[in-house]
Amino acid sequence: MHASPYGTSVKGFREGHGPRFIRIDALLLLAVLALVACSLYTIGTATRGDIDGSPYYFVIRQAAYCGVGFVLMLLISRMDYSRLREWRVGLYGAMIAGILLVYALGSVTRGSKRAIELPFFQLQTSELGKVLLILTLSAFVVDRIRQLGDRETTSRIVLMALIPAMLVIGQPDLGSGLVYISIVVATLFVAGTKWTHFAALGALGVTAIVVVLVAAPAVGVEVLKDYQKDRLTAFVNPAENPAEEGYQQTQSLVAIGAGGKTGRGEEATQTKLDFLPEHHTDFIFSVVGEEFGFMGAALVLSLFALLIWRCLRILTMSKNLYGTLIAGGIVAMLMHQIFVNVGMTIGIMPITGVTLPLMSYGGSSVIVTFLAIGLLQSIHAQARETALAKGRDLAI
Numbered sequence: 001m002h003a004s005p006y007g008t009s010v011k012g013f014r015e016g017h018g019p020r021f022i023r024i025d026a027l028l029l030l031a032v033l034a035l036v037a038c039s040l041y042t043i044g045t046a047t048r049g050d051i052d053g054s055p056y057y058f059v060i061r062q063a064a065y066c067g068v069g070f071v072l073m074l075l076i077s078r079m080d081y082s083r084l085r086e087w088r089v090g091l092y093g094a095m096i097a098g099i100l101l102v103y104a105l106g107s108v109t110r111g112s113k114r115a116i117e118l119p120f121f122q123l124q125t126s127e128l129g130k131v132l133l134i135l136t137l138s139a140f141v142v143d144r145i146r147q148l149g150d151r152e153t154t155s156r157i158v159l160m161a162l163i164p165a166m167l168v169i170g171q172p173d174l175g176s177g178l179v180y181i182s183i184v185v186a187t188l189f190v191a192g193t194k195w196t197h198f199a200a201l202g203a204l205g206v207t208a209i210v211v212v213l214v215a216a217p218a219v220g221v222e223v224l225k226d227y228q229k230d231r232l233t234a235f236v237n238p239a240e241n242p243a244e245e246g247y248q249q250t251q252s253l254v255a256i257g258a259g260g261k262t263g264r265g266e267e268a269t270q271t272k273l274d275f276l277p278e279h280h281t282d283f284i285f286s287v288v289g290e291e292f293g294f295m296g297a298a299l300v301l302s303l304f305a306l307l308i309w310r311c312l313r314i315l316t317m318s319k320n321l322y323g324t325l326i327a328g329g330i331v332a333m334l335m336h337q338i339f340v341n342v343g344m345t346i347g348i349m350p351i352t353g354v355t356l357p358l359m360s361y362g363g364s365s366v367i368v369t370f371l372a373i374g375l376l377q378s379i380h381a382q383a384r385e386t387a388l389a390k391g392r393d394l395a396i
Helices: 010-015 026-047 057-077 081-105 125-143 151-169 174-191 195-218 226-236 247-259 284-317 321-345 363-389
Strands: 107-109 112-117
Touching: 026 057, 026 284, 026 363, 057 363, 081 112, 081 125, 081 151, 081 321, 081 363, 112 125, 125 151, 125 174, 125 321, 125 363, 151 174, 151 195, 174 195, 174 321, 247 284, 247 321, 284 321, 284 363, 321 363
Parallel strands: none
Antiparallel strands: 107 112
């Protein structure tokens, strides 16, 4: 048997007895790197003519964001994620403080104050808040798992998520706020909350929607901004005013429809001539549909399916409840964003400004997604270590 340069036998690496880095989930990493490659290529083709003299401006920046995120992912994958449970109060406070900081220092863009302008990118604290909320909610649930059947415990967990969600929606960032709601629902579901609690929460949700959309406007209180109401109206009937409220969704549908089976490539006029708005951020999937057609869109969706499958596999492998809840929250975060983003490009969901994970351009979104993947890798590695310590291995 030849010794490995790392001090562990080659057989040991195959059996999973090497350093923790060796026991990362290879399929999850493959899906992440493939999506990053798709993102860089798609952004490159979509933005080549956006900035005169800098055809690769967005690609270079996106590559830098991905590089930083990848390093952070590797570092977090080598951490003991269970230690984060001890920091739950500080992490929750940091999340609230970060969201409030945007109100004080954030820059206004298109009527919204969602990010803090930094030298190299815009820090969107609501993105980081998603991961911090997952960590803190999971810790709170573990601490009170014996009282999870009590309505008071469920109410406290929901309130913990509603506070940051309402603050984010007030920026206004409805899309991110709804992700927070999905995270708390998934956390409660994975923890085994009673179905009667979900029924009560569903009734409260319907009541809230009625109040926001009907009751409040009737008495002169406008909860939603005008552009948010326009987007909801356009979703219901985008053809009613395709030049204004329905413009984004109409152009997206035209772009995807024009792509056909294999795409239009350099003849993708919706993208190249800037008919398609936000083509490197919110509507990146529309670019994929137009330039690379059904085949390109199917490839991207297949990579996301692989990503979600591995997330769910890690959820079932976790060595403790805390890891299971973290994985469940991350799955909810990713699935919500994928479904809503792709859905709004094909006309089955309203436009809420949700990015497509690892595909859309943006430093905060990309780096936070890598942080979440790092947590999943840490859960995976420690699950393998625990299993091996007991003399067994975990199947793929």
